[in-house]
Amino acid sequence: MTTRTTARERVAFSGARSVRIDAAQVVRPTSVAIIGASEDFSKFGGRFVHNVIKHGFAGRLIFINPTRDSILGRPAYPSIEQAPGPIDVALVAVPASLLRETIEACARAGVGACIVVTAQLGEFDAKGRALQDELVAIAQASGMRLVGPNCMGFIAPSHRLGLTSSPTLQYADHLCPGAVALISQSGALMGTLFVLGYDHGVGFSFLVSVGNQADLELCDFLEAAVEDAETKVICLYVEQVSDPSRFAALARRAAVAGKPVLVVKAGRTEAGRTMARSHTASLAGSYEAFDAVCRACGATLMDEPEGMLMTAGLLARNPIARTDGLGVVVSSGGGGAVLADRLTQAGATLVAWDEATSTRLGKHFLPQHRNNPIDLGAHVGALGPHVFHDTIRAVYEDPQVGVFVYLFTPQPLMPETLDALLEIWRDGRKPVFVVLDTSRFAEDLRRRMLDAGMPFVTDIDDVLRGVEVVRQRLAMATPEPAPDRPPRLPPVAPGVRGGFLTEPETKALLSAYGIATTQDRIVATRQKAIAAAREIGLPVVLKAVSRRIVHKSDGGFVHLGLENERAVADAFDAIASAWPDGDEPLAVSVQPMVQGGTELIVGARHDPQFGPLALVGLGGVFVEVLRDVQMWPAPVSPPNAAAMLRRLKSWPLLAGTRGRPPLDIEAVADTVARLSWLAHDLGPRLIDIEINPLIVRAAGFGAIAVDGRANLGTSA
């Protein structure tokens, strides 16, 4: 399903009319048939007809209806096979009972792709799933593609084609051509976001509802958007990513191409519930994994669809910011104070005006009022358009300002203020983010901005989101390439048995990947335990070594800080007497007692959706209670691992704070990187692996794995 044809190719099938098309061509068709066409707006087929006619599709439009000669004055054909070809896209709005024969007819007629609106198939019950599979098989046998089923079609503004049942199209007087591609797993949401974009002047290259993704799926349209010259920003509403590695590769391509990919993923709290089920899952639930993958690939996970679209509207119609410092102009002191609070709290930087800017602002403002945000209401002297114009210009031209922000509130001279804003936006050297409220009061300004194509948002939250995307993109303009394999790694994946590994087995794996571990001795008698303790040097630790003991510390199988030989002997005896029945011979690990240092957890897991992921956090309560963990797709380079550490809330404890020495970050980063390669090499065999604790010492003194566990699948 991940293969696709990259160019239109006509294939021999049922005569010369057959067209094989890809996702990019689906949303740019030259001929469209509507099967189940109707005049009745209350029917699906009728809504499609009315929507397509209202917006005057630029290509060839064919209605199929077995019982009518014409629909709304246009000829109708009894079947797709009797209609003139070739047909790029056939919209299928028929009852489930007619679906199989309709798809077969389309295949015979050489249709390029069927958009299947019919619902209650794969998403509904077993019968529906079986029928859906059959449709896919029919399509694949003929080279025809399917979108859906259970989708709501697509909108191709540049083709003046609104091939969707969404009633929102009846309210729009045009289809908003532009630079935002929207790919949605929810059809209703596509309609909602279309009309939101319409009201705010967000133009679209295309919008598509992918439904059940039985054939063409989200990534097919994502690829089309990445390659599409019209598209500058890509919005995704995702419930499930079918092909995560393709998704990641496409997101990276988009980042390299300078196209922001904004994503809303549903199911965050379901992931949360799954998270709570087990310890490791709680650190690496799939939403968090997806978040890590998105960040690693330069995509931005957002909290809600409307905010995503408004942010896309800002980004698509502004130049790329070179720095993230903000210059903010407001006309209400109160509104400005709240905006300053919210921007600063969100981590944005309000620049300090440089001297030239201060001088320019000095023409109209007392020194105590030359703040950022600057409040136009605080000017001195006669009010006139020049005050607003000069101020806006001065702030826009401050060399430290990377993004200009203006907050409209009801004020004098609003039209003249907009003149000044239009001027700097058209100048086009820096992004200009304007907040204009939703009220009637702003209607004239809104109309002028819509006519000019200038972006605006109605909510400060959307400015915060836009600024955050700017910051993220500046921090990682292009996603890191796959890191180099560090030295001293085995050339191939290690051969290792499945199931829960013992601590020595886990440490052997870690050692093979160049991770420092304690040098332990495995013994089976009290005498050897004492001898080993003598060699290692007191104090020592004794631990049971058994495949059947997963949580050693729960059952008296771990004895720390044994200061003398008597204590070693007692600990050995305690383990021996608690040893589980069975044929596994007694085995006790004698280990040096590592003292001092700070405990970290370094782990990796293989997410069934998103592949190998590395994770790191401070040990104990930081992970267990505060969930202060960072994840990143494996393999991770040491600099990237160090960046993970810096994102921890507990980072100050690692960096050295209030008299504590800085810890050996380099050693920790190296450990994370090496473990991530182990996870990478183990591939899907890895369930999870954890160094707990990794004890890290002051900078230059290294880090050492003191205990570890791993769980592997039984076969590769």
Place this chain on the structure above:
Amino acid sequence: MTTRTTARERVAFSGARSVRIDAAQVVRPTSVAIIGASEDFSKFGGRFVHNVIKHGFAGRLIFINPTRDSILGRPAYPSIEQAPGPIDVALVAVPASLLRETIEACARAGVGACIVVTAQLGEFDAKGRALQDELVAIAQASGMRLVGPNCMGFIAPSHRLGLTSSPTLQYADHLCPGAVALISQSGALMGTLFVLGYDHGVGFSFLVSVGNQADLELCDFLEAAVEDAETKVICLYVEQVSDPSRFAALARRAAVAGKPVLVVKAGRTEAGRTMARSHTASLAGSYEAFDAVCRACGATLMDEPEGMLMTAGLLARNPIARTDGLGVVVSSGGGGAVLADRLTQAGATLVAWDEATSTRLGKHFLPQHRNNPIDLGAHVGALGPHVFHDTIRAVYEDPQVGVFVYLFTPQPLMPETLDALLEIWRDGRKPVFVVLDTSRFAEDLRRRMLDAGMPFVTDIDDVLRGVEVVRQRLAMATPEPAPDRPPRLPPVAPGVRGGFLTEPETKALLSAYGIATTQDRIVATRQKAIAAAREIGLPVVLKAVSRRIVHKSDGGFVHLGLENERAVADAFDAIASAWPDGDEPLAVSVQPMVQGGTELIVGARHDPQFGPLALVGLGGVFVEVLRDVQMWPAPVSPPNAAAMLRRLKSWPLLAGTRGRPPLDIEAVADTVARLSWLAHDLGPRLIDIEINPLIVRAAGFGAIAVDGRANLGTSA
């Protein structure tokens, strides 16, 4: 300035026309004069005239202009003294140069209150401050009240009076009478929120812009709102609270009266900067103090003004919720998934349908689709209004549902859906929160809801806010009364010197308030140190005791874990040799070494704005790095102190988690309560006091103050 007259009283001043009025009467005047009245909309005086005329003030309206006989066809008088009285409110829109004589004339004419729009006074420079003070003195001498200066007037919808210069009033065709009072320190924001309310059907009892609060201030209008029968919800935009204890008392009264008080306070991040300056300030910056005061008084601090008003609109037109469980109905699976994620992440509870509800839903939905939220799009069988009606009704009537939420997305049968929603809203047993997007698509529904007076919001965030206020109010329906004084407290504030107290001085204070501290000995010689150690029992701690050593641990003045007499002697010598020059005699504290347990910080400070506050958090990194601290106004009752502990992010560490025993929460809560009474008793003399650490042991084994410091002002 905090005194006020509680009833209208006519006083003898310049004849019989003089009226003395309070804030409640200011916003409900029967006669209004506009001084500086003009026909020119570009002038302040002109905007007032046009706004008042447009909305047809129900009372007597008098224009004052020295150069005109009439304004817009109505008679104008040359001066206030020549105009017919009595005049309740005079709007003063004259240049600063004419201000003094205008206010004097008003005072002579017996005006009730002047609304002074003129700006660049107290907020601007020293000259302006002086003039402002003069105006207040003139007014006070005559019993006249002032609003402003630097304000934008007020709106009294029930009086059809829009006495503000805000241009937004020209766009409104009525003044939205209703149950929300808005008191704003920003005039522009009053205009913004008025028009937002207008567009969303939020009705107002009054809106007032208080400006510089030279005379009548925020609390005067807050009191008016609390007492006003029309007002059900109170919104405040605050930059500075002039009289915090009056504010707190009024907020409590509002809570008792069942009127939610919603507050936005600007300057959060300025507070953040102040916070960072010193250790204790970083725990108790004034925004955090205000937040604690608001929560203690049952008021809700919100993040932004628009959200505050939309939440107020929901609360003012819905009954009070009895439980906070949500029943959610949506028409888009995608939108529902995002909404469920966001609600759950915000801590809201989606109820599990009870059996009767499930049975009712079973009429239209398969078992796997009977979720909460329930997606109307997932129904089986023929679609008709009854599907939506039955579903909405079933969810509304589920006994566990405390708040009903509906998310509109473009869908079939929207008008019929609204019929069902109107029906349950009119039923009035539970709050009904409807989200309707801002698009043209929703225009007809919006109009119908506006006409019906049914509340709606356009943003899911506003539902989250509304649900949060419901939860908070249910958690504390009436604010806790002032707690009882615990036993064993001194009857009066302790007599104690000012400045930094030594550890023994601090511990003496703590002991006097019944807080357990270590039993320490103060010694001046090595021999006595050893003797003390012997008595106390090894290991011991030695610390220097000096008024000049504020940070003992920085200079080698603290020696922990001294295991034998030799170590005690060495520690004593080390302190003696590091002892600072001066005439303070050597003093060393010998203390028991408290081992085990968990370290907390318990503190109190006197906020210059908000009075005494108690704070508590886990010691070390939890406070210093993670800022995991809870604050509450002092005095605090033990149950309330326990509630502070439960709100800590690190609470699981206190409650017992993953095999740790639960700690002695009762002992900690008792300590917090006692320290809060000490702070209360010390009053403004307290700068700050801190027990660091308080070592708390397992439940039943108590807590003990091991070290402490305090800083007091030199005079009471």
